[in-house]
Each structure stands twice: as C-alpha cells, then as structure tokens.
Amino acid sequence: MSCSRRTLLKNSVKGAIAASLPLSAFRFLSPAELKAAIGDDKVRWGFLVDTTKCVGCGFCVKGCKKENEIPYDAAVTRTWVERYVITKDGKTHADSPMGARDGFTKTQFRHEEEIDPIDISKAFFVPKLCNQCETPACVQVCPVGATYQTKDGVVLIDRKWCIGCGYCVMACPYGVRFFHPKYKVADKCNFCYHRISKGMKTACVEACPFEARQIGNLKNPDDPVTQIIMNERVAVLKDEYGTKPQVFYIGLDHTVK
C-alpha cells in the first residue's frame, strides 16, 4: 500500500481525534468541584463572638493550637485575640502578643510607655478567626482549586494539592491565612471542621470559659446563634471588601481594625 506524506498526516489527525472522543465522555472535575460536593446543604455554619464577654485569657488560642496541631511556639495561629485600649486623647492602642496564646500578661503595649489607667476611656478584647466568607476572596484566587467552600459554608484547604504560592494569604483581608510551618501549605481556621461535622463544638468554643464564642447553624432559625444574629444588633469585620463574612460580633467598636 502506498502512503503519501499528506495521507499519513491526514489519517494521523483523524486517528487522534477519534481516539480522544471517548475520553471526552469523561468530565474532568477540578479538586475544588469534587471536594465542594461534601457537606450538608441544610447547614450554614456561622460564628458569634460576644466581645463584651471576652477577657483576653487566650484559652481559645491555646485550645486551637493544640487541637489543630499548629506548632505551639510558631508566631502563626488560626485564631487570636486582640486587645484594644482607647485613651482619652483619642488614640487607639492595639496588640496581640503571640496571638494572645498566653493571654495578656503585661499592661504595656509593645515598646510603648505604660498607659496610666486614668487616661483610658475604653478598653476591650476582640477574638478573631476565619470569617468563612460567603464569597471568599481566598477561594477565588487559588490557582489550582486547592481551597474550596463546602456546602455548609466552611472554607477548607487540601493539603495534598496546595502548591504554596501564597496568593490566598495575600487575598484575605482579615489576615487569617499563613503557611503551616510543618506542612508548608496554606493553613487557616476551618471552624474545627473535623469536630463540627460530628456534632461537636469547635475547640475554641469549648475552651472559652465565658461563652464569648459560639458556633451555630445559620439555616436553622431556632439555633441560639441564629436567634441572636436575627434579633440583636450585630456587626461583621471589614464588610467593605464584599466578602460577606459569617462571623458576627456583639459589641464591635469602630476602632477595631
């Protein structure tokens, strides 16, 4: 059989197309799509922080670090507590030494001079954690789909797929993301997903002696957390970024960063 170069090329192309047709019957799912199929769509996890109850003991930070195996002495943490002191001259002093892992043991702020209690007009603590945003910027920017939102609203990270580019770390307006010192991938609070999906409370909620932290299902109108969010005046952090955060705060001050 004679076969010219032209015929050979023609047939090769035809063959390649024919061979790839059966392959196209499969739909390629991105890991994000695949993983997002998990979770219960009757649940939307939300968080409520009552800043008026927080005393800055840091038990939540300790509890979180141990539960989620975040290296204890590394500066990074999934949750932290900030201390605010507003003095009579209108200045805001804020800090969070080691994320308040050991509470606040000094009355000084970093290297500043000690504040005379007489000069203080108001002071309070603000616990922070991942806001599990409704439209998370971190999920949007992940180039490989290693971070994804589950049906119940929690944003998770696939440690086996994250390439460690840090784009999500940059994209989060709340600074909740960091690189896990051991696994070398992005890490953040996930509302203790391994616990809440089994009916337990998060480690920080369990650790808080003053019930300043609560977690609940926002889709259940009878949930105590939902009740408070619906009936009382609550606020969220940095809503100007359009991320629709789902951690609600009671007693949030305008000076909170």
Add this chain to the structure above:
Amino acid sequence: MVDHAMIAHGAEWTIKHGFVYPNEFIYWGMTIVMYPYMTGLVAGAFVLSSLYHVFGQKDLKDIAKFALVFSLALLPVAMMPLMLHLQQPLRGIEVMFTPHFTSAIAAFGMVFTTYSIIVLSEIWFVYREYFVEQTVALKGSNKTGDQVKRVIYNILTLGAYDIGEKAIAKDHKAVAVLAAIGIPVACFLHGYAGFIFGSVKANALWMSPLMPVIFIMSAVVSGIALCMLTYIIIMEWKKFRAVLKKGLGDESVTVIAGVEMDVMKKTSKYLLGFLVAAIILELLDIIFRGYTQMKSWDILREVMFQEDFTKIFILQYGLGNLVPFILLMLPKLTIRRLFVSLCLILFGVFMMRWNVVVGGQAFSLSFSGFMHYDLPMIPHNLETYREGLFGALTVAATPFVIFWLISKIVPSMKAV
C-alpha cells in the same frame, strides 16, 4: 536551640512594628520581585523586536534580531522565580492540570506556553534559511564538531530545505504575522502579571485598574533598556577585539563605533517614549489615591512619604527615572552616558517592582502597623537562599548563560 522547621514562613525576614496581625509576614519577597521584573524584560525585548518586524521601523533592524533571541533566553527565567517561590515547587505543574480559572494566576501556564510557542516559531522562521545554509555548508566536513553541528542544524530545519525565493518570502511573511500576534500576547503576558497584583482587593496599594497598564509600560522600558545595554557590551567587545587585531586607527573600528552609536540613538528615542508613559501612569495612580483619600490613604501616605520615601522617591523616581531621563535628553549623547542611563533605568524598574511587591506588604492589613523586609543576604538555609539576595542573583544571571548557549547555534548578532 531554635527548631528552624517550626519557624513561621516569613518570620526570618520580617520586622514588624506597630499593630500587625499575628499571621502577617512578608510572604512575597525577593522571588516575587524578580518575577514581574523578568517577565517585563521578556515582554519588552519582544516588543522591541516586533517594532521592526511588524511596523517596519527600519532604524531598529539591527537590534531586532538580537532582541528576539534575547527574549527567548529570558523566557525560561520568567518562570524560574515563581518555581523558587512556591512552598511546594514539585506541585507547580498542577496549575496546568487543574487550573482554577477564577484565579488570576491559573492561566499563567497557558499564556506563558502560547507566548513561548510564538517566540520559538518566530525565531525558527527568521533563522530557517541560516539553518539550511549551515546544513549544506557543513556537509563535507570531517571534523567531529562540525558533524555534530550539522546534525543539530539539520534537526532545526525540521525537514524544510527549500530556500528558494518564494519559500523565503513566505518565511518573512510568517515572521511578520507571528510578531504581530506576539505583541498583544507579550503585552498580555505582562499586563497579566500586573493584573495578578492589581486584582488583590485586600491590598490597598496593589488594587488599581491601572496596574496592568503600568506594568506593561515599565516592562517595555526595562526590556528595551536591557537589550540596548547588552548590545552595547557586545559591540564594545567587538570593537575591542578589532582594536587588538588591527590597531586603533583601523577603519573597521570606526565602522563598528558608527553603527553602534546610530542604532543606540534611534532605539533610545523609543525608550524615552515608553519611559514617559510609564512615569505618567505611575504618578497618576499616586495623585488619584491622594486626591480621593480613601480609608487606606493614611497608611499609604505614611508608607510612601515616610517609611519607604528613599526607596520610592529617591531611588525609583529620582535615580531610576529622572536622572536617566535628563541624561538621555541632553544633547550630544555618548555611549558612556547612554550606558549609565540604561543601568539607572534598569535599576529604576527593579525598584518599581520592589516598591510594588514589598511596598504592598510594608503595611499591615490593620492599617496601623508596618512590616519591614530584611532581605536575607547570606543564606543559611534553603528558605533564605530562595527569598534572598543569592536567589535573585541566580535568576538574574541565568538569561545571560542561556543567551550564550543559544548564540552558539543562532547568530543573533550576525546582522551587525
């Protein structure tokens, strides 16, 4: 003893002051400064070569071929800092497997591949005639070196041996078409790098729709500057060799010097044009931020006019833009003055990248604290090598090595 494995990424080179969230560090350091710098050089070199191939700017003929080959040498280096930067470099290829298209980085692999294909095929069309000629010329030789060379050239012809007038005319047409497609793709490649930064809404300094355009302009500036600089060095070397061989007064020396000055004078006009465009856009961005005074302006102002004043206004705008601008505008341009201006311009663009990438992380998301990037000089582990001075030097040196290798096969300076 500190367990280095348990130190947070970034803690080694980040100095915080004021109120900074606990997880905030300089996550994007030296490697990410090098990334837009190198991509910018690639795009700029290509645009320079296309000015001749597409728009027929005859005055750029001599530098066009060189710029094209140089942009090929720079190409792999645009990828290098990104790979160095990844915490999981072996997983980098996943961007190609499972691109998550809502991310601005996801299409990088594709844009980059498209661009590479265009550059490679354009070079092939430019040099096909040469490859065929070499295959023919080296046919009879018995030397092993020549035989190896002949095999390489033979493979490079891809079996297209026709160098008749018609075939060559077709080649030229293909070059023009590829160069024309290449310009938007090169601009896209780099404007895209600008988009990666400009679209980060959490970062008050980066977020600006002007970012991609600013990046393109400064990219072209740096690309042209680097091509001119390398061209000068090579021509000076040729002149030096001619002087050694034939003596100072020889005609060939004056000819080389004449060609060099001529090409450089013409190219520097384009350089000036793009430089002005880049500066105007950058200033517009600052003025706009100052005028609108959004929430972030207080901290941005502190970063620009206090914390990073030297880096932004003295080093970038002063030394990197204004001084070379004046040097180039002054009459009676000499090669020496041009050389200094080009070095300053390259430095200026580098500082611009630095001030964008590191400057964007110089302030906390809390808007009430600062972070200072303490560039690791002497590396003591992989992390401090990659994000430090030596990582950057490795990246900066690689294109010249690649160019030297390519020059063994493709004579980019032959037109000279």
